[in-house]
Amino acid sequence: MEPTWTTMNNRKSCRDRVGSEDIPAVVQELLKDLPSETQTILRVDDNYPFDSNDKKEAEEQFLNNKNTNKLLQDSKNCYDYIFLRQLLKKSPLDSVYTNRKFSDANKNRPVVEVSHRSYEEEFLREPKQNERPCVKGDNCEGLFISTTDKGFVLREYLLPSQYKTFLQTNTLPSCPQLCLLCRRAAVTRMYVNYRADGDACSNGAIISDIRNYVAVTGEYCLDQCLLPTGHQYVGLYDPVVHHVRKHLVAKRISGIRYYKQVGYRYPDAGKSLHFLS
Amino acid sequence: MLVKVFIFYPRGLQSQVATVDLYPWYKNNLIDYFSDTVYRNCFEPPWFFLGSVDTVWQPKCNTIKSPEYVKAVNVWIYLSNHVESAFIRRCLLMFIDMHMLNIKTLDATGLFTSNNIISSDITDDVIPNIVMDVLPPYKHGKEKNKILHALSKALPQRCQIRNLKEIIITYVSEDDHFFNFLLQVMKNSLLGTYQHCSVRLNFKGRYILWDSFENQLTSKPFFCKWFRNGSDHQVLIFFCLKEYLIHATREAAPVSDVIDKKYGWGKFEKQVCLFMNRIRSRLNVIADREFNFFVRSDWIANIETILINAAKQHIKLFRTTPQVTYYSKIHQLIMKHFTLKNVFKVYDIIQPEVTHLIWNVIQRLYKAENIFKMMPVFDLPVETMNGLLQQTFTQEHFEQQTPKTLKYILEFIRLLELRKKIGLYVMPVHIFEQQIDAISKKESCKREECTHFGINYLCFICNDIKMFIMKETNISRHSNCLAKGSLRIVVNNQATHGNLEYICGRRTERHQRHGKRKWRDNEAVAQRKLIKEKQRDAISHRCISTPLKEVDMIGHFLSFSNKMMFLCTKCGNACTINKKCFLYDNVISCSMCMHHQKKMCEKCCTLTTCNSILVLDTKLARFRKGNLCVACTGIHASAQPIIL
Numbered sequence: 001m002e003p004t005w006t007t008m009n010n011r012k013s014c015r016d017r018v019g020s021e022d023i024p025a026v027v028q029e030l031l032k033d034l035p036s037e038t039q040t041i042l043r044v045d046d047n048y049p050f051d052s053n054d055k056k057e058a059e060e061q062f063l064n065n066k067n068t069n070k071l072l073q074d075s076k077n078c079y080d081y082i083f084l085r086q087l088l089k090k091s092p093l094d095s096v097y098t099n100r101k102f103s104d105a106n107k108n109r110p111v112v113e114v115s116h117r118s119y120e121e122e123f124l125r126e127p128k129q130n131e132r133p134c135v136k137g138d139n140c141e142g143l144f145i146s147t148t149d150k151g152f153v154l155r156e157y158l159l160p161s162q163y164k165t166f167l168q169t170n171t172l173p174s175c176p177q178l179c180l181l182c183r184r185a186a187v188t189r190m191y192v193n194y195r196a197d198g199d200a201c202s203n204g205a206i207i208s209d210i211r212n213y214v215a216v217t218g219e220y221c222l223d224q225c226l227l228p229t230g231h232q233y234v235g236l237y238d239p240v241v242h243h244v245r246k247h248l249v250a251k252r253i254s255g256i257r258y259y260k261q262v263g264y265r266y267p268d269a270g271k272s273l274h275f276l277s
Numbered sequence: 278m279l280v281k282v283f284i285f286y287p288r289g290l291q292s293q294v295a296t297v298d299l300y301p302w303y304k305n306n307l308i309d310y311f312s313d314t315v316y317r318n319c320f321e322p323p324w325f326f327l328g329s330v331d332t333v334w335q336p337k338c339n340t341i342k343s344p345e346y347v348k349a350v351n352v353w354i355y356l357s358n359h360v361e362s363a364f365i366r367r368c369l370l371m372f373i374d375m376h377m378l379n380i381k382t383l384d385a386t387g388l389f390t391s392n393n394i395i396s397s398d399i400t401d402d403v404i405p406n407i408v409m410d411v412l413p414p415y416k417h418g419k420e421k422n423k424i425l426h427a428l429s430k431a432l433p434q435r436c437q438i439r440n441l442k443e444i445i446i447t448y449v450s451e452d453d454h455f456f457n458f459l460l461q462v463m464k465n466s467l468l469g470t471y472q473h474c475s476v477r478l479n480f481k482g483r484y485i486l487w488d489s490f491e492n493q494l495t496s497k498p499f500f501c502k503w504f505r506n507g508s509d510h511q512v513l514i515f516f517c518l519k520e521y522l523i524h525a526t527r528e529a530a531p532v533s534d535v536i537d538k539k540y541g542w543g544k545f546e547k548q549v550c551l552f553m554n555r556i557r558s559r560l561n562v563i564a565d566r567e568f569n570f571f572v573r574s575d576w577i578a579n580i581e582t583i584l585i586n587a588a589k590q591h592i593k594l595f596r597t598t599p600q601v602t603y604y605s606k607i608h609q610l611i612m613k614h615f616t617l618k619n620v621f622k623v624y625d626i627i628q629p630e631v632t633h634l635i636w637n638v639i640q641r642l643y644k645a646e647n648i649f650k651m652m653p654v655f656d657l658p659v660e661t662m663n664g665l666l667q668q669t670f671t672q673e674h675f676e677q678q679t680p681k682t683l684k685y686i687l688e689f690i691r692l693l694e695l696r697k698k699i700g701l702y703v704m705p706v707h708i709f710e711q712q713i714d715a716i717s718k719k720e721s722c723k724r725e726e727c728t729h730f731g732i733n734y735l736c737f738i739c740n741d742i743k744m745f746i747m748k749e750t751n752i753s754r755h756s757n758c759l760a761k762g763s764l765r766i767v768v769n770n771q772a773t774h775g776n777l778e779y780i781c782g783r784r785t786e787r788h789q790r791h792g793k794r795k796w797r798d799n800e801a802v803a804q805r806k807l808i809k810e811k812q813r814d815a816i817s818h819r820c821i822s823t824p825l826k827e828v829d830m831i832g833h834f835l836s837f838s839n840k841m842m843f844l845c846t847k848c849g850n851a852c853t854i855n856k857k858c859f860l861y862d863n864v865i866s867c868s869m870c871m872h873h874q875k876k877m878c879e880k881c882c883t884l885t886t887c888n889s890i891l892v893l894d895t896k897l898a899r900f901r902k903g904n905l906c907v908a909c910t911g912i913h914a915s916a917q918p919i920i921l
Contacts, residue, residue: 084638084654092640095700102731102832105703109832112705114863141530146472147302149364188408189531195414196539204702213863222859224405230854231839232414233700237708239859242405246528249302262302263401 095204095233112238113160115210117219117261120241123180124248124259127155132172134179141181141243145259148250152257154179159210181259183210184243187236191226194234204233211238214267221265301375303368310365316352320372322391324349331355333480336384343389350380354480363475370477371470377487399454400461400521403428407525408532413595423448423455431518433545433594442511446501456497459514464490466517469557471524476554482564485573509581516584519549540594552587556580603668604646608690610672611683612812621811624819626681627688631655632823635692636737645696648689657682665689695737700836701828704843709832711846711864716831719849731831731844733851734763736781738820740838741765743781744830744851747867756869758850766825778824784817845870878906879921880913893918 091097127133133153134140143151157180158166162173178186190207213219224247225239247263300308304320311317318325324345333354336347350373357369373380383389403424409415410425411432427448430441448455464470467486469477478486494500504510523546526533536542559580567573601609615623639648652662661682664670675683704712716727734743745760767782828835830851835842841854845867852858852867861871876887885906892903903921905913913919 084634084651087638087641090641092637093643095702096640096696098640098699098701098826098828100701100703100833101728101829102709103728105832106709109703109709110705112707144530146528148306149362185530188529189535192408192412192532192535193539195412196535198414204700206705214859215861216863222856223402226405227409227856227859228841228854228865229409230841233702233834233836233841237704237834237865242408243530244401244404244528245530246401246404249305265402 093203110206110209112206112209112211115160115212117212117264119160119163120180120212121261123155123157124261125155126152126257128256130170132156132176134182135176136178136182140179141185141245142179142259144245145248145250146245147248150250152250154181154259157183181243181248183208184241187240188226188243191234191236195229195232198232205235206237207235208238208240210240212241214239216267218266221267224264301371303371304375306365306368307372310362310368316356319349319352326352334380334484336387338384338387340387341383342387343383346379346383346389350376357480367470367472367477370468370480370483373480374468374470374483374487377483380484381487398461398465399457400465403458404525404528407522408529411522412526412532412536423452424458427455427459428518428522431515431522433542433592434597435591435593436597438511438515438588438591441515442504445511445514446504449497449501449504456500460490460494460500462521463494463514463517465524466520466553467557467560469553471520473524473527473550474554474557475550476557476561478557479561479564481568482560485564485568485576486560507578507581509585510577512584512588513577513581516549516553516587519545520553523549542594545592545594548587548590548592552583556583559583604665604690604693607665607670608687608694611675611687614672614675614683616808616812620680621808621815622818623684623687623815626684629823632688632692635689636695639692639696645693648693652685652689655685657685661686698740698836698838699735700834702834702836704832704834708843708846708864712831712844712849715846715849716844727831730849731829731833732827733830734766734779734825734827735837736783736820736823737826738823739781739783739816741781741783742837742840742842743825744842746842747845747848747850747852747869749857749869758848758870760850767821769821769824772824780823781820781825784813784820847871876904878909879903880905880909890914890919892921894921896921 092099132155134142134156137153140153142154145151156172156177158173158177166172187208194207212225214222214225220239220241222239224242224244226234226236226242227239228234228236241264244263247261248259249262251258251260307320308317311320315328316326324343326345326348330348330351332347332351334347334350341347353369353373353376357366357373360366360369379389379391406422406425407428410422411428413432415429427444430438430444445459449459464486467478468483494503504514523533526536526542533542533546537546560576563574563576563579612623615621635648635651638651639645642648646666649662649665652665653659658678661670661674661678664674665686678686712731713724713727716722716730717724720727720730722730735741736743743763743766745757745762745764747757749756765782767780769778769780772778830842830844833843842851843854843865844850845852846864847862847866848870850867850870852869854865855868857868858865861868877884878887879892883906887904887906888910889902890905890910891900892905893899894901894903900918903919905919
């Protein structure tokens with residue numbers, strides 16, 4: 001389609017500018033100081049569309065089609081309904097897109113990183129000089145642990161991939177993040193919400209980008225984790241440790257306050273223990 | 278000081294092995310809090326305190342050989358009544374509880390013997406299960422956990438106290454763990470050890486109740502007799518379990534907040550806390566009065582009168598039955614309407630193209646109910662559409678509608694319900710990769726050639742799932758582990774467009790041999806059965822004329838009719854999800870294929886199915902789980918420990 005806008009200087013056929021209603025008074029004043037040759041103002045060319053009657057009819061028909069409420073039996077296809085056509089042009093909601101093939105989803109497949117117990121325990125302490133505190137600040141879950149009245153704000157949790165970058169380049173992620181306990185609490189919150197809302201509200205989102213190992217020596221126990229359920233989608237595919245305030249105890253090591261996960265049992269701990277130790 | 282310990286039980290090493298702190302957290306807090314005061318040496322031997330303090334506890338034994346300890350205990354009692362910090366008061370009372378055995382020993386012998394008992398609260402282990410297995414919408418499976426079942430009886434729902442007495446007695450008789458849990462829950466509630474308790478039992482009350490718990494209630498026959506004979510004891514346990522639920526939801530951080538917003542949990546919490554604090558206040562009064570009495574009144578009976586009043590105001594927050602939605606109800610009523618008119622083929626005028634169009638539109642709607650806005654497209658009345666959208670369309674309006682309108686409404690509602698019960702979710706990369714590996718191994722093909730092995734089918738008419746789902750059974754031929762393809766599918770070679778199409782074969786496989794039973798019933802029952810049969814016939818007629826819905830299971834998690842299905846990351850077969858899916862591997866799997874995984878027996882070195890048995894490894898000088906075949910298990914298991 002050709003442009004319907006043109007410049008005043010380029011086209012002589014356009015009407016003269018009179019005390020214009022579309023140019024504000026302030027701009028009019030400014031224009032007085034400029035020579036007319038240098039003024040370039042966009043204006044509508046009123047004569048432009050009348051080039052061909054066919055085009056005019058086509059445009060009218062097009063607009064009429066949009067505003068006709070046809071019955072289904074009168075219409076040639078369902079796309080005569082503009083709102084349906086617009087809707088059907090969209091892709092289905094992710095969770096009910098039953099025609100999706102696995103290759104369609106490969107580009108946007110979520111990544112869930114493994115977070116080992118020993119790795120997590122490194123983040124259950126106060127921040128040091130080059131580290132940031134939890135983004136929740138005074139609402140950090142570290143302040144509400146029930147086994148102490150002197151809680152503290154924990155260090156920001158970094159995903160293993162982010163931590164690798166941090167070690168290599170000494171740069172933290174651009175946005176401050178939650179600490180490990182706030183992260184666990186947030187997962188629990190979303191998990192309970194998912195369950196309470198029922199299937200109707202599930203949109204297929206994953207609620208945790210970390211997962212924990214269970215039933216492995218030195219990791220967590222299965223019954224202390226949140227798990228996917230058998231009757232409803234809850235946004236999890238892997239176990240994630242369930243945050244329990246009572247399971248953490250504050251300790252001070254070399255002047256730095258830590259939380260020890262004393263309530264989280266080790267699975268099959270016999271493997272890692274010496275006989276009669 | 279943190280020490281790793283492991284506990285020996287009669288049947289060997291248990292999984293309850295944990296890192297135990299020899300200085301419990303409350304002791305650490307006390308030492309820290311009183312570090313700069315005159316009380317700093319009162320919490321550890323030699324229990325040194327120079328000042329004087331009121332004597333609340335005087336040992337009954339005449340010859341006291343540890344007066345420092347007696348003084349220290351009285352200091353703890355004094356501090357527990359006078360310290361400003363509620364947290365430290367709680368720590369002090371817990372510290373006294375820890376020393377109660379020492380106190381009792383000194384009472385009897387006059388001599389202090391250090392019984393350093395660090396009892397971990399066994400009720401803590403249950404907290405993570407509350408969210409998943411107790412709070413709604415939990416569905417009870419075949420494996421019923423006794424503790425969780427008892428806790429579910431304490432939920433704010435109707436009819437909860439019914440049968441509680443019988444259930445508790447049965448479970449206590451059957452299960453020691455349940456009995457210990459119940460005693461601990463009762464003790465915690467009566468002593469007020471939970472964080473939320475604003476009134477806690479004083480030393481005198483604790484001193485008396487400790488005897489009751491240790492010398493009487495710990496005996497299972499005594500407990501059962503006591504519980505059976507008292508008509509109101511179930512109310513006490515009912516409220517103790519309720520208070521534990523409140524404690525658990527608070528400890529599980531945001532759970533309490535979320536369920537308060539969703540269901541109004543706060544109201545329940547407030548009521549239970551109020552009455553439980555009231556009974557502890559009553560116990561404090563009684564304890565002060567009767568501490569030195571030889572014959573005391575029945576304390577429990579006294580407080581139960583308070584709880585009986587509370588039970589009358591039972592709060593009901595959760596539903597006991599699933600809520601039938603407005604649209605489901607309308608669907609049922611319209612079906613009934615047609616049945617009364619002897620019309621069973623209610624979908625006869627609905628063309629497959631219409632269903633296809635409605636389904637395609639509803640897949641794209643965030644609010645599925647908006648699908649009714651599409652009704653005028655099919656020349657259906659706008660008033661009916663508005664009535665359905667505003668949920669004002671009722672049974673009274675049926676007569677004003679044409680059969681066509683009602684049949685279309687049925688189809689709209691059917692697809693609306695279908696939209697709610699289906700979901701195909703994208704799985705993360707790590708699971709997808711393992712699924713591809715499993716399928717390529719199973720089908721002996723390359724990873725790139727796995728494209729079609731995940732395809733399977735669903736019937737959207739009768740909601741039948743056409744996958745062979747792995748079943749847990751000892752009989753391997755029924756576990757579906759060797760099954761391939763789909764089940765109950767018929768190929769239609771007379772499709773309108775000339776191509777072959779897959780249709781549901783569920784009805785055609787249905788056995789008819791019991792069909793004549795209906796004639797033996799009376800007329801009304803026979804009539805009802807005939808109607809049901811005709812309805813089923815109508816559905817099956819539609820079933821065989823509707824192509825099946827194809828779904829790609831690779832890298833997807835399918836939710837259909839309350840079943841969650843996925844392809845196992847080990848064997849590539851379709852399976853449903855349960856807790857066992859994580860027992861054998863770090864990535865979700867069916868767990869059944871792992872049962873029969875062959876391992877090397879560590880005794881006879883045969884590659885076979887092995888049991889995981891506790892063995893003493895002489896090379897490592899430690900216990901560990903070893904793999905032993907069935908034969909070796911039989912030979913060596915009787916001689917514990919099995920030495921390797």
